[in-house]
Amino acid sequence: MGSCCTRWCSVYFVVSVTLAIMAISLAEHFISSKSDQDAISFAHEVSVNAPNALRRAGFNVMADLFQRSPPFFLPPQNSTLFAFKDSAIRNTSLPPLLLKKMLLFHTSTSMASMEDLLKKTQGSCIPTLFRHKNVAITKIDPGQRLVEIDHALISSPDIYLGNQIAIHGVLAPFSSLDFQDLRKGWNSVPPVSCRLNSGQYSASYEFKNTIGWNRIVQSLSSNGYASFSIGLHSVLDRILTDSMSYDSVTILAPPDLPLIGCPSFLLDRAVRVHVLPQRFTYKELTSLPARTSLKTLMSDEYLEIEGVPEFMSMLVVDGVEIVAPDISISEKFVIHGIAEALKMDELTTT
Template sequence: MAISMAGHFISSNSDQEAILFAHEVSVNASNALRRSGFNVMADLFQRSPPFFLPPQNSTLFAIRDSALRNTSLPPSLLRKILQFHTSTSMASMEDLLEKPQGSCIPTLFRHKNVAITKVDPRERLVEINHALISSPDMYLGNQIAIHGVLAPFSSVDFQDLSKGWEFVPSASCRSNSGQYSAFYESEDKVGWNRIVQLLSSNGYASFSIGLHSVLERIRTDSTSFESVTILAPPDLALLGSPSSLLDRAVRLHILPQRLTYRELASLPTRTLVKTLISDEYLEIEGVPDFISMLVINGVEIVAPDISISDKFVIHGISEALKMDALITT
């Protein structure tokens, strides 16, 4: 009798813990997601019953709304995506910063791993499968941690996932983390990871996502320059476009030299400044009488010098530069 009662007590205790955890996720965690702008993920957790409930003592890497809103995935496939973005152990940002670069993180989806592809404790940057953690420690509960990431862990286009999620490979872990780290540090002389993070935190999330999506190509081509000027538009309409078109659109908004607003404004009218697109330039149109800010290729710089370092400067512009407005020399 005593044994039966003890067994019943343990079962009730376990059930109560599960109920409390489900409440924590559906209320506290979803509210934290919503406050940080992850509304799609918050909605999934606030359903009754929840669309997806991570296990206790786990870590969820929440995907930005812009990567999920325009998808029409069936529920079963969306659950698999969420499983792939959930680690089987709980880790705060501090925990992740202490892990060696190249470490593997097991996920809930069929024992597939994701890898820590970038760790920079000084800049407090972590990338997983090349996706930057843009919103660390959004929620730290007793049994779950939630971080926001700029892009999905896989480079697979969500629209192609109807063919099956099974072909997404598990990340390969590297034991020689020192060599791995040196490789990525040598690629990031400009400070690209910091630029991506600053764009996201200053309200230019779509351009941040676009830049991050094509960053490997730009890094490969960036051996000939060591500083950049970023002309960040508030919205990048080409996010869902083919990668070659997106790459071209992003490069149009980057100059391979560091130019502050004062330096740009001091250039003579009709000066051409080089972009990252080979042999194509933007034209400095000066400061017209009817507005107070500098105009480049018909677009106004509305937020000059948002962020300045020795290697880069970021300016906010009123709208995206038009692809058909390029000047070829």
């Protein structure tokens, strides 16, 4: 009786161990298969879906970096990439190593849609992939659906929302990143203080922003005037300080602003000379008499209406043709596209 019991106990033990081993093996196989499937799915997102979405949004250089084989930059699963405009890369000569580090600095370690970002608090820290360096949400306005990360406006939200990665377009690289400093060494990038500073953006800001400057910046970017959009956004805080003296504007947007990257005071002057503190539709401008002077936001600088010459089809202002009238119109602003930047020679020599 005892030997029989012992024999059956031994058999039971062997069977139990065998079943346990099989269960563990099957579980490991299932986990491995699921992990492999997730990896394959993520690889397709990064190499196909995300680049296609970036290209449709006009971020061609970033799309190319993803589609290289092997990829130039491979973000981790469940991350958020803040993609910057083509001009931010093409206008620099960063070696590949520093470019890759710059991408790490613009990738968050958690995945967040625009809706997720709008729920955060101004001043919140966003950890990046590079050496535990943080960036901060420097401005946020759920009403206008405005979010700035380290003073870089999200101009193209939700370019791509996949299962494991989110991509948003920003007007320019994060402000704490200076290309000249970057060439000296990555440690020269200053740390960002992630503190609540809502006093900088509250009722006062809302009152000054009744014109809709953020809509203007976004409209310029989406209509092909990215360079001027970046310039305007860079000096917007200065413009807001005196915007209570007028309640509408006209933007004369050039296709390129050659002073991007120059000292801020020059950029401020260049932007202001392209903004009139009064709203003029194209029809209203054409109805003005020839040689009418138009005041700009640049102190003591005026533009002159020259009319529509016989050999041109569009209105000429201060020697430059308006080539894309009434690009964007609201009750508070009008945007016109012009052929080239105004008064560049005068601004850089005075």
